[in-house]
Amino acid sequence: MSGPAKARPATQPVAITANDLADGRVVWLAADGGWTRNLAAARIFAPEEAAHALAQGQAAERARRVVGAYAVEVELLAGVPRPLRFRERLRATGPSVDAIPRPALPIAV
Amino acid sequence: MDQHAAIPPHARTYRYDAVDRDFLAARIAEFRDQVQRRLAGELTEDEFKPLRLMNGLYLQLHAYMLRVAIPYGVLDSRQLRQLAFIARRFDRGFGHFTTRQNIQFNWTKLEDAPDMLAALAEVDMHAIQTSGNCIRNVTTDEFAGAAADELVDPRVYAEILRQWSTLHPEFSYLPRKFKIAITGAPHDRVAAKVHDIGVIAKRNAEGAIGFEVWVGGGLGRTPVVGTLIHDFVPEAELLAYLEAVLRVYNVLGQRDNIYKARIKILVRDLGDEFRDLVEAEFAAMPRGRYRLDPEVVQAIAAHFAPPAFATLVDDPPALRRARAEDRRFAAWCATSTHPHRTPGYASVVISLKPIGGIPGDASAEQMEAVADLADRFSFGEIRVSHVQNLVLPHVRQEDLPALHAALDAHGLATPNVGLVTDIIACPGMDYCALATARSIPVAQRISERFADLDRQLDIGTLHVNISGCINACGHHHVGHIGLLGVDKRGEEVYQITLGGSATNDAAIGELIGPAFSYDAVVDAVETLVRTYVAHRTQGELFKDTYRRIGPAPFKEALYAPA
Ligand code: SF4
Numbered sequence: 001m002s003g004p005a006k007a008r009p010a011t012q013p014v015a016i017t018a019n020d021l022a023d024g025r026v027v028w029l030a031a032d033g034g035w036t037r038n039l040a041a042a043r044i045f046a047p048e049e050a051a052h053a054l055a056q057g058q059a060a061e062r063a064r065r066v067v068g069a070y071a072v073e074v075e076l077l078a079g080v081p082r083p084l085r086f087r088e089r090l091r092a093t094g095p096s097v098d099a100i101p102r103p104a105l106p107i108a109v
Numbered sequence: 110m111d112q113h114a115a116i117p118p119h120a121r122t123y124r125y126d127a128v129d130r131d132f133l134a135a136r137i138a139e140f141r142d143q144v145q146r147r148l149a150g151e152l153t154e155d156e157f158k159p160l161r162l163m164n165g166l167y168l169q170l171h172a173y174m175l176r177v178a179i180p181y182g183v184l185d186s187r188q189l190r191q192l193a194f195i196a197r198r199f200d201r202g203f204g205h206f207t208t209r210q211n212i213q214f215n216w217t218k219l220e221d222a223p224d225m226l227a228a229l230a231e232v233d234m235h236a237i238q239t240s241g242n243c244i245r246n247v248t249t250d251e252f253a254g255a256a257a258d259e260l261v262d263p264r265v266y267a268e269i270l271r272q273w274s275t276l277h278p279e280f281s282y283l284p285r286k287f288k289i290a291i292t293g294a295p296h297d298r299v300a301a302k303v304h305d306i307g308v309i310a311k312r313n314a315e316g317a318i319g320f321e322v323w324v325g326g327g328l329g330r331t332p333v334v335g336t337l338i339h340d341f342v343p344e345a346e347l348l349a350y351l352e353a354v355l356r357v358y359n360v361l362g363q364r365d366n367i368y369k370a371r372i373k374i375l376v377r378d379l380g381d382e383f384r385d386l387v388e389a390e391f392a393a394m395p396r397g398r399y400r401l402d403p404e405v406v407q408a409i410a411a412h413f414a415p416p417a418f419a420t421l422v423d424d425p426p427a428l429r430r431a432r433a434e435d436r437r438f439a440a441w442c443a444t445s446t447h448p449h450r451t452p453g454y455a456s457v458v459i460s461l462k463p464i465g466g467i468p469g470d471a472s473a474e475q476m477e478a479v480a481d482l483a484d485r486f487s488f489g490e491i492r493v494s495h496v497q498n499l500v501l502p503h504v505r506q507e508d509l510p511a512l513h514a515a516l517d518a519h520g521l522a523t524p525n526v527g528l529v530t531d532i533i534a535c536p537g538m539d540y541c542a543l544a545t546a547r548s549i550p551v552a553q554r555i556s557e558r559f560a561d562l563d564r565q566l567d568i569g570t571l572h573v574n575i576s577g578c579i580n581a582c583g584h585h586h587v588g589h590i591g592l593l594g595v596d597k598r599g600e601e602v603y604q605i606t607l608g609g610s611a612t613n614d615a616a617i618g619e620l621i622g623p624a625f626s627y628d629a630v631v632d633a634v635e636t637l638v639r640t641y642v643a644h645r646t647q648g649e650l651f652k653d654t655y656r657r658i659g660p661a662p663f664k665e666a667l668y669a670p671a
Contacts, residue, residue, distance in 0.1 A: 022148060023218040024172040043552060064150035083557045085599040087538060090547075091170055097467055107350035 010050035012073040015042040015081055016057040017091065026091045027066060029057055035066060039092040044074060044081050044104035125233040133230045136237070140164045141223035148220060165236025166222050169542045173217040175225055177236050181267035181291075182210030182248040182493040186480040189491050191232040193476035199225050203474065206461060206469040208492045208533060208584055209288070210248050215540050237275070242283045244274035244355075248290045250298045254413055255456045255502040257448040261318050263293035265410045266347065269401065273348055280355055284362030285370035287355070288327075291320075295613075300495060302326045302335045302615035305372045305588055306354060311341065318344045324354055324383070325376025328581035332617045333373050338384045344406070346391075350397035353391035357383065371413035416488040416503060421453020424506065428607060431510040438513050440562060441524035446509065455506050457487075459499040459516060460523040460531060464560045465553050468534040469497030478519040486512050495584075496533050498526065528565040529573060529638065530556040533584055537577025538601070542562045544577035546594025546601035547627070551575055554631045559638075568638060571651050574609075587611035588649040590637055591618045592630065598647075603630040605662060607637070608655040616652070621660055624670055633667055640666040 016029035028042035033056070037043060045053040050071050057069030072088045074081040083089045088097040090096060119536025125133075140160070147157045161167075163177045170549030177192070184192075192212060192355055196204045198219045200214040217225065229235055247270045249263040250256065270289060274280060280287070290299040291308040307323035319341040326335025342350045354372075361379075363369040376383045432439040447456040459479060462468050471479070479499055483491045486508050487501035494500055503511055516522040525531050532555060534539065552575055559565055574588030578595075585591030591606035603625050606618030625633045638651075638664050645654045655663070 019168060019172075022220060024168055026171055041527070062153070064147075064153075067154050085596075086546075086601055087170075087544075087599075090538055094171060095549075096547060097539050097553065 010047040010071060010073055012047060012084060013044045013076060013081070014045055014047065014050045014053060014071040015039065015071055015074050015083075016053050017042075017072050017088070018057055018061065018069040021065055021067055024067075026094075028092075029053065029060075029069075035060070039083075042081060044076065045071075068095055111410060117357075124224065126132055129233070130230070136164075136235075137223055137226045137230060139648050144219060144223055161222070163237070164222070164226065165385070166217065166219075166459055167542075169215070169540050170544075171540065172215060173219055173222065175214045175217045175222060175236060176207075177212050177214070177229060177234060178246045179211050179234070179493050180271050181247055181253070181264055182251055182495070183264060184491040186483045188232045188234055188490065189476050189480040191228060191234070193473040193480070195225055195228050196476065197473040198228075203470050203475075204573055205467070205536065206471065206493050206499070208495050208535070208582055209246055210251075210495055210498060211246060212493070213536070215536070229266055242285050242287075243281050243285045244270075244283070244289065245275070247271055247274070248288070248299055248304075250292045250294060251458075251492040251498075251500045252447055252456050252502060252569070253492070254415065255447075255449050255451075255454075256294050257450045258295045259450065260312055261293040261408065262413055263291045263310065264413045265406060266293070266308070266310075266320075267291050268409050269348065269406070270351070270413070273352075279344075279359065280431070283355070283359055284364045285367070286669045287358075287372070289351075296575065297615075300584065300587060300611035300615070303328055303332070303402075303584075303611060304335065305349060307335055308347070308351075313341055320344070320347055322350060322354070324387075325373040326615070327371055328372040328584060328586050330368055330579050331371075331373060332581065332586040333377065334615045334617060335373075336376055336383075338387060345401045345403075346396065346399070348401055349384060349394050350387075350391055350450065352399060353387050353394060356390050357386045357392055359388075378591050382394075385522040411501070413437065416490075418451045418454060418503070419505070421451075421505060421507070423452050425453065428506050428509055435510075438510060439563075440566065441513055442494070442509060443566075444524045444526045444528060445522075446504075449496055449503065451503075455504055457501045457504045457508065457509070458513060458526045459495065459501065459521050460526050461498050461521075462525060462531050462556065463520055463523050464525075464530060465557045467522075467549050468532050468552050471499070474596045475519050475521060478515070478521065482512060482515055485515075496531065498531070511593075524562060525565060527570045527572075529559045529568050529571040530565060531572075532556060533574040533588065535576050535583035537575070541577055543580060544594070545579070545596040546577050546603065548575040548577040548583055548592075548594060551592060551594070551603065551627070551630060555634055558631050558635060568642065569648075569650070571638070571641075572609075572611075572632065584611060585609075586617045587615065588618060589655070590634060592634075595624065597624065601627045603627070603633075605630075605633060605637070605667075607660065608652050610652050614652075619660060636666050637663055 031038040031043040073084045146152045167174045200216045204212045247267045249267045253264045254262045289306045290304040292299045293310045303326040309321040321334035322339045358372045445458045449524045492500035532552040534548040534552035538544035572589045575592040576583035576585040585610040593604045609618030610616045
């Protein structure tokens with residue numbers, strides 16, 4: 001089973017993620033303490049700050065603004081965070097498939 | 110029972126009475142209050158989660174998801190139009206039909222959920238028992254009430270089971286979720302043998318109706334074909350017998366280990382003793398109380414009375430001409446129609462698998478189009494199949510050319526039903542919070558690879574099923590070719606199983622070897638199909654070729670160094 005990254009001490013920088021309570025959308029803890037839908041605007045914490053960072057996310061959970069906060073390990077590519085796990089990359093970008101089904105292609109007969 | 114003047118008399122769904130409606134209204138009001146309290150911060154997620162799940166509301170990767178029950182996959186046109194309305198008003202204009210014959214809305218907002226439920230209730234629909242450790246939506250044959258080979262109409266028994274199981278106090282907290290499938294035809298089109306209980310109708314030597322009862326089948330982490338525990342339960346005893354099964358499970362099922370809590374584990378561990386326990390329970394029950402009174406069966410059957418079929422002949426000249434003139438139409442007739450019991454009629458499968466599309470997805474416009482076509486051509490009736498297609502059950506054969514043209518205009522006439530591109534795929538990691546890999550784009554790429562219709566027709570019937578995790582919602586174990594996406598060090602890889610079957614010769618596919626990467630998996634499927642084509646005998650299905658020649662040629666083709 002996949003799901004959020006297992007709770008083990010982070011060895012890489014982390015971002016804190018959750019789902020927005022009202023619409024369920026993926027959000028990231030931002031530098032100003034608010035939540036953003038844009039991973040690029042997320043605050044990135046050093047590995048040793050991860051526990052403290054997660055506590056912030058969990059406080060927001062208790063304040064009923066988000067659901068299911070957890071830490072996501074990221075790498076920084078030219079300063080832009082990219083989650084290490086595929087699942088979190090997909091959460092950050094949204095579904096990889098067109099929301100709109102393509103019309104049927106003409107089929108050769 | 111009121112007459113529900115608003116519902117066209119031709120629409121053969123079970124019609125709610127005032128008690129049902131009042132119950133739903135009260136339930137929605139209660140949930141509306143719970144949602145408000147959650148949004149206002151009065152309820153924690155731990156407190157709220159069980160409440161939302163009881164109302165079919167999940168939190169997935171990118172949003173909340175509402176799962177709506179479509180009892181035994183039967184819809185009328187009014188209901189489908191309402192689903193289209195919900196898709197457009199509250200979602201992104203789509204719905205996703207599932208292998209449980211339900212529909213899911215992937216972009217639900219919490220605050221909208223009560224309004225969505227209210228909109229559903231307007232057409233006698235709800236999202237109750239689509240989650241939790243209860244008896245889930247009873248699934249049945251998409252050709253119910255129409256199929257030429259049908260002995261009894263399974264909707265009648267599915268509805269009886271629905272009424273029996275809905276909010277049944279004894280069965281609201283089972284050890285685990287519980288899925289029942291029932292077919293009224295000897296040809297199993299419901300995957301009966303891989304359900305917790307599978308019920309297959311039959312007649313005995315005296316012509317009486319009864320049911321085979323299969324127990325303990327299932328997919329998921331421990332895939333297993335069910336065990337036949339009774340080969341003829343008389344119609345009147347069906348409820349008593351199923352209740353006996355549920356009681357034994359409810360008492361003995363392992364509640365302390367989620368991986369061992371399904372009935373299949375109990376059946377496996379107890380062996381013949383399980384049957385003995387059920388028989389003992391059955392013998393001790395006050396059977397009179399459970400006896401299915403023929404009048405009750407009749408009353409429910411009246412809801413599903415056949416529409417007013419005209420007197421027609423099979424294969425009318427106009428149809429023959431149209432087939433001769435239009436090869437694509439002929440291919441569609443060959444793949445997408447199913448024999449009807451009434452001369453001059455056919456059941457039509459509407460493929461929700463356009464080449465490169467998302468299996469099971471329909472746009473609001475497509476749903477409305479299908480609803481209109483159901484009114485025009487099929488007495489307002491629509492079915493959802495467990496392979497994620499829609500069905501118009503009662504279409505005049507002479508209307509097939511007009512129906513085909515109308516479907517084609519909405520991208521709904523892909524002539525691939527039962528072929529390699531008619532892929533079952535669960536939402537996978539694009540939507541599902543439990544997923545370990547994506548399913549949808551793999552299905553899309555396979556579909557594009559095999560887009561050529563001539564090639565598909567040459568390959569013939571071939572079931573490719575894809576799941577995004579071990580929970581197996583995409584029924585990968587019973588695909589002729591099954592793909593299971595798993596997480597390998599944070600990246601997606603796909604295990605392949607071969608030789609599965611979901612029908613009368615049900616079998617769990619066998620793992621062929623090491624998994625393939627996301628990039629390589631489509632080529633692997635291509636290799637498997639080529640190997641099959643090279644080895645098959647005339648008319649032999651993939652699974653049968655596999656059973657005959659075994660895994661070695663497939664393994665060699667997949668893994669031998671180039
Ligand atoms: S099989 Fe897994 S990934 Fe697919 S829908 Fe079911 S739980 Fe989700």
